[in-house]
Amino acid sequence: MPRKKVAQTTLEAPRGVASYDEAKAWMATRRIDDIECIVPDQSGVARGKLMPASKFFEGRVLNLPESIFYQTISGDYPDLREITELDPSDGDLHFVPDFSTLCIVPWEDEPTAQVVHDAYTRDGDVVELAPRQVLRRVLKLYEDRGWVPVVAPEIEFYLVRPNTDSDYPLEPPIGRSGRAEKGRKSYSISAVNEFDPLFDDIYDYSEAQGLEIDTLIHEEGAAQLEINLRHGAPLELADQVFLFKRTIREAALKHNIYATFMAKPIAQEPGSAMHIHQSIVDAKTGENVFSNKDGEPSPEFYSFIAGQQEYLPAVMCMMAPYVNSYRRLARYTAAPINIQWGYDNRTVGLRIPHSKPQARRVENRVPSSDANPYLAIAASLAAGLLGIRDNLQPTEAITGSARELPYDLPRGLLEAVAAFQECEPLREVFGETFVSVYSAIKQEEFETFMRVISPWEREYLLLNV
Incomplete structure (x- = not known):
């Protein structure tokens, strides 16, 4: 029975x-x-x-x-x-x-x-090249230690008017008021209500697929939204992000709107991120590895942060995979430009939200929303685990703004790929074949980009040089 x-x-x-x-x-x-x-x-x-x-x-x-x-x-x-x-x-x-x-x-x-x-x-x-297997390979390293990682992704995206000519910039769509958004409307309920029929479809489609949305909010940009997923097992959550992206695009098309997960789709608007909240649970006890029995942060917590600081720059091409991804990482914006850390500090790359000991976690704010969720989660968890393995120690927590501090992250795709190729610990984690193939893919994409002449070049070089 x-x-x-x-x-x-x-x-x-x-x-x-x-x-x-x-x-x-x-x-x-x-x-x-x-x-x-x-x-x-x-x-x-x-x-x-x-x-x-x-x-x-x-x-x-x-x-x-x-x-x-x-x-x-x-x-x-x-x-x-x-x-x-x-x-x-x-x-x-x-x-x-x-x-x-x-x-x-x-x-x-x-x-x-x-x-x-x-x-x-x-x-x-x-097949070790398959993104799901890349993530499984990292999860096996945690399993060997008797640990289970827990993640909760947050995915930002833009709604834009249909755009069938790539030479023209993207524009916000028309909502139920008959007007497109102007200015910033962070956390605005009325701005979300502009597209209620679309969001009703997103929720209905998600429920039909068993995809669990935690919250939906309006972000800083014009018609920029964020969906937060409930925490859970990394592979399952990566599957959900993979399916969510498709779901949101399909729901938007039904309403004659495009949904885009480009990292920087509109020049004067903020970029879109995929923040990843991360913690580790002991497989036997169910206790959070980041907290001691007395509730204080554990050595593993600090070493995990240190691993992120050490290796996120080297694994950046998996979390910011395109030329456009690096346009998001601009000073004095909501996007981080370094891998400093701090408590409830949104100006750093690694934010530690206020929480009870059992919910202690590290929020990686570096990945962009255009990243493959399997690879971004694998990269982030691998960086943290390497820090624990090598007993690394983090820098001091930042208490003020980190936006004036120097760039710690690569400024472009080729720089990121070079750092990835040169990092031996990451080659050990992901395997020589994956590192070589993935790097070659990114280099070829850069060469494709270099064959395109941009409007900026026509604007400033055509008659001036």
């Missing part, structure tokens, strides 16, 4: 089942016609195939080329001939569904489900 009750609850849940048979029953109950078999690539883009549900359960193996894990955001490919670990023939990988991610696609007209897949070689080995 208890087992039957658990199975029934699982089948009734909007998200996730435990087995192939439960997945089949789950989809039959909802009369699913089609299923999207999706794989997050290095950019966090959903790749995969759409197939009829009947074909999905015929036991077919989903195959996709290995090159989906080294495609750039523009659809190009870097030169990887020197990386001997890769298959030069670009053969197929096998993809296996993770049924814990199974949920419906609520914006489709026909009953459609989606499930995230994991990548394996033809010999059954996990």
Whole structure:
């Protein structure tokens, strides 16, 4: 009887089942016609195939080329001939569904489900390049210590008018008042109410997929919003961010609006971040590793902060992955320019929110919202763990503003990639192949960017030089 009750609850849940048979029953109950078999690539883009549900359960193996894990955001490919670990023939990988991610696609007209897949070689080995596996690799390091990381992401994004010509700047959309936002409206309820029908759809779509929104607020920029997710297991939360981005974009399109997670989409407006709250729980006791029994901060807490300070600059290309990402990191804005830390201090890269000992955590304010959530979370947790492993000690906490202090973070993508390549501890954590391939992808994206002539160049150079 208890087992039957658990199975029934699982089948009734909007998200996730435990087995192939439960997945089949789950989809039959909802009369699913089609299923999207999706794989997050290095950019966090959903790749995969759409197939009829009947074909999905015929036991077919989903195959996709290995090159989906080294495609750039523009659809190009870097030169990887020197990386001997890769298959030069670009053969197929096998993809296996993770049924814990199974949920419906609520914006489709026909009953459609989606499930995230994991990548394996033809010999059954996990593919270390896959972003979900990169995160799992970091989580295994925590598991080896008897620890479980806990994260809570906060994702900022902009709503903008449809823009079909990339030569024109983005503009805020028209709300229910018939007017576009002007000026800053941080935390304004009325500004959120301008788009109530859109947010109703976001909440409905999220509930249908079993995605848990904690809060939604208006941020500093014109039509800039932030969604906070409830804390939980890193892989599950990365899956949720991956699905949330798609959900928000689809809901916005329904209302003839674009939702963008670009780090700096509008020149005169603040950038968009993906803040990551982080803590560690002892797997046996459930106690927060960042707090001693007397409630005071533990040595691990301080070493975790020190690890973030030491390694976030070197892993920046995973948290700020595009040329545009570095436009966000400007002095005297809400974005950090360094890796100082402080208690309830929003001018630093590492903020320690006021909390009870059991909820003690470190908020990493460095990542931008354009980052692949699997890679950004993996990078942040890896930096902290390296600090604990090496018993590093942080600088003194900042009590005033850190905005006047020097830049600690790379100023551009190439500088960030170089720091990533040169950091031996990160190569040890992520593996030589991932570091080499990811670096090559970012370098190729930079070269693609350099082939584009910007409006600034036409404005200031055309007739003046």
